Amino acid sequence: xxxxxxxxxxxxxxxxxxxxxxxxAFLERSMAPILSIRNLRKSYxxxxxxxxxxxxxxxxxxxxxxxGPNGAGKTTLISTICGLVRPTAGSVTxxxxxxIDDYREVRALIGLVPQEIMLESFQKVKDAFHHSxxxxxxxxxxxxxxxxxxxxxxxxxxxxxxxxxxxxMRRRVMIGKALSHExxxxxxxxxxAGVDVELRKxxxxxxxxxxxxxxxxxxxxxxIEEAEAIAERVGVINGGELLLMxxxxxxxxxxxxxxxxxxxxESIEAIPAALAEYELTLEGGGETLLYTYDSTEERTGITxxxxxxxxxxxxxxxxxxxxxxxxxxxxxLVRD
Amino acid sequence: MNFHAxxxxxxxxxxxxFRTIVQSIVSPVISTCLYFVVFGTAIGSRIEQVDxxxxxxxxxxxxxxxxxLMQSLTNAAFxxxxxxxxxxxxxxxxxxxxxxxxxxGYVGAAATKSLMIGLIILGTAHLFVPIQILHPVWMxxxxxxxxxxxxxxxxxxxxxxxxxxQLNLIPMLIITPLVFLGGSFYSIDMLPPVWQKISLFNPxxxxxxxxxxxxxxxxxxxxxxxxxxxxxFMLLCLGVIWWIFKTGYRLKx
Ligand SMILES: Nc1ncnc2c1ncn2[C@@H]1O[C@H](COP(=O)(O)OP(=O)(O)OP(=O)(O)O)[C@@H](O)[C@H]1O
Ligand SMILES: [Mg+2]
Numbered sequence: 001x002x003x004x005x006x007x008x009x010x011x012x013x014x015x016x017x018x019x020x021x022x023x024x025a026f027l028e029r030s031m032a033p034i035l036s037i038r039n040l041r042k043s044y045x046x047x048x049x050x051x052x053x054x055x056x057x058x059x060x061x062x063x064x065x066x067x068g069p070n071g072a073g074k075t076t077l078i079s080t081i082c083g084l085v086r087p088t089a090g091s092v093t094x095x096x097x098x099x100i101d102d103y104r105e106v107r108a109l110i111g112l113v114p115q116e117i118m119l120e121s122f123q124k125v126k127d128a129f130h131h132s133x134x135x136x137x138x139x140x141x142x143x144x145x146x147x148x149x150x151x152x153x154x155x156x157x158x159x160x161x162x163x164x165x166x167x168x169m170r171r172r173v174m175i176g177k178a179l180s181h182e183x184x185x186x187x188x189x190x191x192x193a194g195v196d197v198e199l200r201k202x203x204x205x206x207x208x209x210x211x212x213x214x215x216x217x218x219x220x221x222x223x224i225e226e227a228e229a230i231a232e233r234v235g236v237i238n239g240g241e242l243l244l245m246x247x248x249x250x251x252x253x254x255x256x257x258x259x260x261x262x263x264x265x266e267s268i269e270a271i272p273a274a275l276a277e278y279e280l281t282l283e284g285g286g287e288t289l290l291y292t293y294d295s296t297e298e299r300t301g302i303t304x305x306x307x308x309x310x311x312x313x314x315x316x317x318x319x320x321x322x323x324x325x326x327x328x329x330x331x332x333l334v335r336d
Numbered sequence: 337m338n339f340h341a342x343x344x345x346x347x348x349x350x351x352x353x354f355r356t357i358v359q360s361i362v363s364p365v366i367s368t369c370l371y372f373v374v375f376g377t378a379i380g381s382r383i384e385q386v387d388x389x390x391x392x393x394x395x396x397x398x399x400x401x402x403x404x405l406m407q408s409l410t411n412a413a414f415x416x417x418x419x420x421x422x423x424x425x426x427x428x429x430x431x432x433x434x435x436x437x438x439x440x441g442y443v444g445a446a447a448t449k450s451l452m453i454g455l456i457i458l459g460t461a462h463l464f465v466p467i468q469i470l471h472p473v474w475m476x477x478x479x480x481x482x483x484x485x486x487x488x489x490x491x492x493x494x495x496x497x498x499x500x501x502q503l504n505l506i507p508m509l510i511i512t513p514l515v516f517l518g519g520s521f522y523s524i525d526m527l528p529p530v531w532q533k534i535s536l537f538n539p540x541x542x543x544x545x546x547x548x549x550x551x552x553x554x555x556x557x558x559x560x561x562x563x564x565x566x567x568x569f570m571l572l573c574l575g576v577i578w579w580i581f582k583t584g585y586r587l588k589x
Binding site for chain 1: 338339340341343344345347348351352355419422423424426427428429430431432433434584588
């Protein structure tokens with residue numbers, strides 16, 4: 001991450017939360033973003049508005065996860081940046097190059113792994129890699145292609161035609177093709193959809209390796225644990241709008257509510273009247289009380305609650321707290 | 337210029353040709369042989385000379401044109417339609433490749449293939465009938481120009497087509513009649529005067545006429561006009577392709 005301190009980091013986060021930021025706000029940043037999206041809109045021919053004015057800055061070397069339900073506009077956003085979809089309005093620049101006017105410079109920097117697996121059936125795996133490299137104006141490089149084949153566990157399949165591969169292997173080929181021209185920005189559109197646990201972990205390793213090489217990675221996913229595991233910043237898109245884009249930890253802290261779980265010595269039928277003011281829920285056959293609170297608040301009410309539990313005559317066996325996951329945050333956001 | 341991309345596209349398309357070498361080369365050769373058997377030998381033996389050339393030899397340029405036209409068109413159309421249909425087009429669309437470079441790759445490969453087929457047919461024809469080529473350089477030039485311009489036309493059809501029916505529509509509905517009425521098997525002045533006039537609206541007439549002139553030195557229309565017509569057609573196709581990529585027509589959502 002290119003931020004010097006937490007305060008600066010937060011300031012970028014607030015900029016991003018605001019779709020129409022004041023120009024002066026940008027001056028606070030120390031570095032020009034590698035990818036800059038401004039009020040991007042896309043209406044498809046049938047009139048459906050898939051992107052409703054998205055603004056977003058991404059720094060070089062960041063790993064960003066975009067979450068959103070089906071039809072949120074994730075693929076449309078990526079496709080627009082990569083030149084597959086014409087934007088209706090707004091602008092996108094990559095390292096200062098405009099995606100339309102300077103498409104050569106922009107595209108040379110970008111690798112795309114689309115959501116769907118689309119491969120030339122009869123092409124051999126190794127030829128597919130060489131072909132992709134060529135399309136991006138890179139000279140043939142046997143060593144690079146070989147190492148990529150090995151890294152993606154495709155070495156044994158290098159002479160097989162794409163159509164003879166399993167689904168997981170095809171996805172690896174898609175990733176290998178995108179990486180064959182050594183992109184500086186990689187878009188992964190749901191890279192782990194329909195992929196087994198082992199391959200998913202492998203992909204995460206690939207992502208972290210690329211990150212170490214300074215590659216900027218933007219991935220979309222439906223799996224919150226994926227965003228939690230590999231992303232530094234998390235964006236939530238719904239209905240063509242970027243609802244939120246924040247540093248993952250900040251997000252967890254800021255939005256994260258905690259749950260206090262009180263296990264009782266004896267089960268109870270109902271919550272005692274003395275505890276009515278706390279909005280508790282009774283679970284586990286009357287043996288467990290759950291109290292949800294905001295951990296970022298000054299007063300969480302825990303002390304008072306515990307005291308009240310004590311005076312109400314209930315005897316406590318155990319107490320636990322748990323942090324809510326990104327999943328809970330996500331569900332809350334999208335539901336609203 | 338993105339030379340590596342042009343080469344990659346060209347090599348990929350040529351690999352496709354060689355993978356299907358049997359359909360690619362054998363079938364046009366066989367159908368040409370059949371034409372020779374039927375028109376050249378069976379019917380031709382009862383036809384007098386045309387423009388001082390034996391009928392069997394007279395139809396050779398027309399037959400070559402017929403195959404080359406169709407091959408350029410369908411090969412280029414399929415070459416670009418398939419990636420679009422299968423979705424693999426995404427890669428080209430997201431690569432730093434200009435329209436011009438993409439066209440060189442796709443059209444170049446399609447034209448190469450049909451040029452090869454044209455020359456093979458010429459060789460095959462030589463086995464059946466004696467052939468003289470008065471202007472070999474012009475012959476090759478006409479052949480290449482035709483290959484390239486109709487491969488471009490095919491490229492446009494491949495992008496325009498939304499399904500396989502449309503992909504076959506233009507070759508079947510427009511090109512086949514134009515080619516058969518384009519003087520492949522006869523000289524235009526064998527037609528009634530009215531049809532001679534109508535024929536002048538058929539662009540294929542100019543192609544066949546010019547091409548035949550390079551063989552026998554006699555033509556239905558002036559060679560310069562033929563050349564201009566092919567060149568003009570090529571420029572027109574180039575313009576349309578430029579517009580397609582500029583607007584993303586049928587390529588971008
Ligand atoms: N080619 C298209 N033509 C018309 N509408 C489209 C097209 N592609 C997408 N849309 C519409 O745009 C909206 C956003 O679609 P998009 O594919 O970007 O969603 P997504 O977030 O990627 O969803 P998913 O998680 O299912 O992949 C949807 O309402 C979809 O129906
Ligand atoms: Mg999608």
